[in-house]
Amino acid sequence: MGRKGEGAEACRRKFLRYFPGGFGDETYLDWERDYKWEAHARWEEALGRTEFRRLLRAGEFAEAAARAVRVEQRTRHSMIFSFEKMALRDAVKSEAGARAFAEGLYELLHGGGQLERRFNAWVETVAGLPRRQTRVLTWPMVTVWGFLAQPDTHIFLKPTVTRAAAARYGFDFEYRSRPNWETYASLLELAALVRSDQRPLGPRDMIDVQSFLWVQGSDEYPD
Numbered sequence: 001m002g003r004k005g006e007g008a009e010a011c012r013r014k015f016l017r018y019f020p021g022g023f024g025d026e027t028y029l030d031w032e033r034d035y036k037w038e039a040h041a042r043w044e045e046a047l048g049r050t051e052f053r054r055l056l057r058a059g060e061f062a063e064a065a066a067r068a069v070r071v072e073q074r075t076r077h078s079m080i081f082s083f084e085k086m087a088l089r090d091a092v093k094s095e096a097g098a099r100a101f102a103e104g105l106y107e108l109l110h111g112g113g114q115l116e117r118r119f120n121a122w123v124e125t126v127a128g129l130p131r132r133q134t135r136v137l138t139w140p141m142v143t144v145w146g147f148l149a150q151p152d153t154h155i156f157l158k159p160t161v162t163r164a165a166a167a168r169y170g171f172d173f174e175y176r177s178r179p180n181w182e183t184y185a186s187l188l189e190l191a192a193l194v195r196s197d198q199r200p201l202g203p204r205d206m207i208d209v210q211s212f213l214w215v216q217g218s219d220e221y222p223d
Contacts, residue, residue: 007170008197011216015201018221022201023208032211035076036151040207042071043148049110056106064102065092071148079147079156080140087136091129100125109149116181123179142179147206155191155206157184158214165217166190 019025023033046067047055055064069088072079080088092098104125111118127137139157146154159175166173171193174186191209203209215221 005170007168008193011165011169011212012198012201014221014223015198015212015215018215023203023212028211032214033207036148036207036211039071039075039148040151042074043068046071047149052106052110056102061095061099061102062092064106065098068101068105068145072144079144080138084136084138084141087131088129088141090132091136094130097130100129105145108146115153116185119184120181123181126179137179139177139179143184147210151205151207153206155187156210157187161214161217162187163217165213168216169194169213 016022019028021028047064052064055061055067069085069092073085078085088101092101104122108118108122111121123137123142126142129136139159143154143157147156159177163173163175166175169190171190173190174182176183190213191206194209194212195203198212201212203212
């Protein structure tokens with residue numbers, strides 16, 4: 001469970017030291033928010049729900065997978081490592097791999113039922129993708145697509161930075177290295193806590209929450 005108090009206040013002070021205008025600060029928009037929101041806009045254009053469904057119904061699984069990859073690749077600051085990009089490109093080269101990726105991702109984003117079920121199914125889809133040498137099943141690979149597609153709902157997990165940020169916040173983050181629902185649910189709990197605690201700064205969505213946590217845990221923002 002999270003503990004509201006000194007950690008939340010210390011994190012707010014650090015964030016405001018870099019961005020005195022909170023989530024509306026011009027420097028914050030330039031450094032952290034705008035390029036992520038632009039990536040979301042590109043996703044909506046390339047793979048919005050209606051278009052994504054059309055591609056799947058037409059059997060254009062490779063095209064759907066390629067569009068997802070291109071959206072991330074065009075992001076000003078890449079969100080996944082080069083080895084993860086290579087692993088994904090290898091995984092979706094085959095028709096079976098592209099179909100599994102595209103159908104699994106659509107189900108995560110737009111399927112019915114509980115998010116827990118859909119997330120667990122997505123993890124197993126990624127775990128089952130074809131691989132050569134480098135593993136595909138990493139936290140960034142599992143979480144980046146939901147974050148780009150639905151930043152009102154999903155958040156991006158970079159393990160080292162997120163763990164450091166949670167510790168600074170005073171939150172008992174239930175982290176395990178293999179992607180799993182319990183860890184993701186714990187991160188969603190932290191995100192909800194941050195949105196509540198930091199309401200005076202004006203957070204809009206998970207882009208702002210993820211950026212706030214990034215400022216707390218990344219070496220890019222020293223104390």
